[in-house]
Amino acid sequence: xxxxxxxxxxxxxxxxxxxxxxxxxxxxxxxxxxxxxxxxxxxxxxxxxxxxxxxxxxxxxxxxxxxxxxxxxxxxxxxxxxxxxxxxxxxxxxxxxxxxxxxxxxxxxxxxxxxxxxxxxxxxxxxxxxxxxxxxxxxxxxxxxxxxxxxxxxxxxxxxxxxxxxxxxxxxxxxxxxxxxxxxxxxxxxxxxxxxxxxxxxxxxxxxxxxxxxxxxxxxxxxxxxxxxxxxxxxxxxxxxxxxxxxxxxxxxxxxxxxxxxxxxxxxxxxxxxxxxxxxxxxxxxxxxxxxxxxxxxxxxxxxxx
Numbered sequence: 001x002x003x004x005x006x007x008x009x010x011x012x013x014x015x016x017x018x019x020x021x022x023x024x025x026x027x028x029x030x031x032x033x034x035x036x037x038x039x040x041x042x043x044x045x046x047x048x049x050x051x052x053x054x055x056x057x058x059x060x061x062x063x064x065x066x067x068x069x070x071x072x073x074x075x076x077x078x079x080x081x082x083x084x085x086x087x088x089x090x091x092x093x094x095x096x097x098x099x100x101x102x103x104x105x106x107x108x109x110x111x112x113x114x115x116x117x118x119x120x121x122x123x124x125x126x127x128x129x130x131x132x133x134x135x136x137x138x139x140x141x142x143x144x145x146x147x148x149x150x151x152x153x154x155x156x157x158x159x160x161x162x163x164x165x166x167x168x169x170x171x172x173x174x175x176x177x178x179x180x181x182x183x184x185x186x187x188x189x190x191x192x193x194x195x196x197x198x199x200x201x202x203x204x205x206x207x208x209x210x211x212x213x214x215x216x217x218x219x220x221x222x223x224x225x226x227x228x229x230x231x232x233x234x235x236x237x238x239x240x241x242x243x244x245x246x247x248x249x250x251x252x253x254x255x256x257x258x259x260x261x262x263x264x265x266x267x268x269x270x271x272x273x274x275x276x277x278x279x280x281x282x283x284x285x286x287x288x289x290x291x292x293x294x295x296x297x298x299x300x301x302x303x304x305x306x
Contacts, residue, residue, distance in 0.1 A: 001043065002043050002044070004072075004073070005036060006036050006037070006039060006043075007069040007072055007073055008026060009026055009028075009032075009033050009036045009037060010037055010040055010048065010065070010066065010069055011070055011073055012025045012026050012033075013033065013037060013049065013056065014062065014066035014069075015139075017055055017056055017057070017058075018055050018056070019033055019034060019055075044065065046061045046062075046065075047059050047062070048062035048065060048066075049062050070139075073140065074140055074276070077140050078276060078277065078278055081143075081278045081279045088120070089118075089282055090114075090118040090120070090121040090282050090285050090286060091118070091120040091121060092120070092122060093122040093124055094121060094122065094123055094124065094143050094279075094282060094286070095126065095141070096123055096125055096126070096143065096144050096145070096146065097126045097127070097128065097133040097136060097137065097142045097144070097145035097147070098126070098127050098133075098145070098146045098147070099127070099129065099130055099133065099145075099147045099148065099199075099200065099201075100127055100128070100129070100199070100224075101148075101195070101199065101200075101201045101225065101244075102146055102147070103125075103127045103146075105244050105245050105247075105248055106146075106293060106294065107125065109293040110123075110289070110290060110293050113289055113292065113293055114289065117289065118285075118289075126142060129199055130147050130148065133145040133147055134151060134153060137156065137272060137274060138153065138155050138156065138274065140274070143279065143282075143283075144271055144272065144273040144283050144286065145271070145273075146161075146269065146271055146272075147200070147270070148267045148269055148270075149267075149268045149269070149270040149272075150268075151272050154275075155275055155276070156272050156273070156275065157272070157273055157274070157275045157280075158270050158272045158273075159270055159271045159272075159284065159287045160268050161268075161269050161270050161271060161287055161290055162268075162269055162291060162294050163266045163267070163268050163269075164243055164244045164266055164267050164268070164269055165242070165243045165259070165260075165264045165265075165266045166204075166208065166240040166241065166242060166260075166264060166265045166266060166267070167242075167243055167246060167257040167259055167260075168183060168187070168239075168240060168241075168257070168258040169229065169232050169238060169239045169240075169241045169250065169255050169256070169257055169258075170232065170238050170256050170258060171232060171233060171234075171235045171254070171255065172233075172252075172253065172254050172255055174256070175256035175258070178256070178258050179258065183258065183260055183261075187238070190237060190238045191237035191238070192205070192237060192238060192239065192240075193222060193228045193232060193236070193237040193238065193239045194206070194222070194228070194239065195222060195223070195224070195225070195228070196222060196223055200267075201242065204265075204267050205239075205240040205265075225241070225249050229241075229249045232255055233254035240265070244294075271283055271286065271287045271290065
């Protein structure tokens with residue numbers, strides 16, 4: 001008889017095309033994956049993969065069965081979610097993905113509030129970039145994701161939580177000069193320090209700077225906001241910093257924050273989940289909890305007015 005375990009292992013192998021990577025994903029040994037795939041082939045009476053050492057190529061039959069296995073596993077997840085819903089809101093495990101430009105600034109407070117109001121919830125956190133989060137969400141490896149909206153995926157439903165303004169971070173010695181400038185014009189004359197490729201925060205900042213006639217060739221990439229803020233403090237450029245990150249990232253002795261006088265660029269942070277999930281009540285409750293966490297931080301790290 002075909003088992004759910006075999007389908008899970010086969011789905012991981014079909015996705016990674018590598019026995020070792022599939023084993024790591026399923027948290028089992030490589031021989032265990034190989035044995036279960038052979039058992040599945042024997043049960044179905046068809047060859048699913050062409051073995052090439054650790055890597056594999058899918059047979060035609062394997063491709064079709066992989067697609068069907070993914071659909072079956074999705075239904076099994078929804079069945080488990082439905083059963084969990086009967087135990088009450090926000091109980092049991094919930095796998096939440098968060099983008100790096102939100103996680104360090106909200107996650108500690110979120111976990112504190114979860115422990116206080118929903119002690120039966122086992123919140124499992126995954127921090128990575130937006131593209132990976134959306135893929136894992138659609139695939140079913142995550143239940144929900146906290147990220148910047150919009151998400152252009154018909155399989156995904158979203159809940160907007162709060163708007164996060166962008167501020168201009170400059171070296172403290174240049175603050176007065178910036179305060180007397182046309183901000184949008186001035187940005188186009190400066191070296192813009194941004195996160196490396198793949199971070200949605202980089203794309204959002206560049207989108208605004210294109211409106212301000214910023215030439216992307218001037219933009220440099222970094223791995224973290226902490227690195228960027230150290231470079232700003234040393235006078236190597238400027239950046240657009242989300243207000244959410246200001247209190248933690250800005251050394252007020254070295255960096256000044258300048259706010260836009262009107263029509264400030266901003267991002268909308270929200271919660272996303274699969275439309276087919278039966279846990280919408282959980283996600284709405286979690287979204288409301290995150291909103292309540294964000295409110296006390298509204299006035300934190302306020303910039304100097306322009």
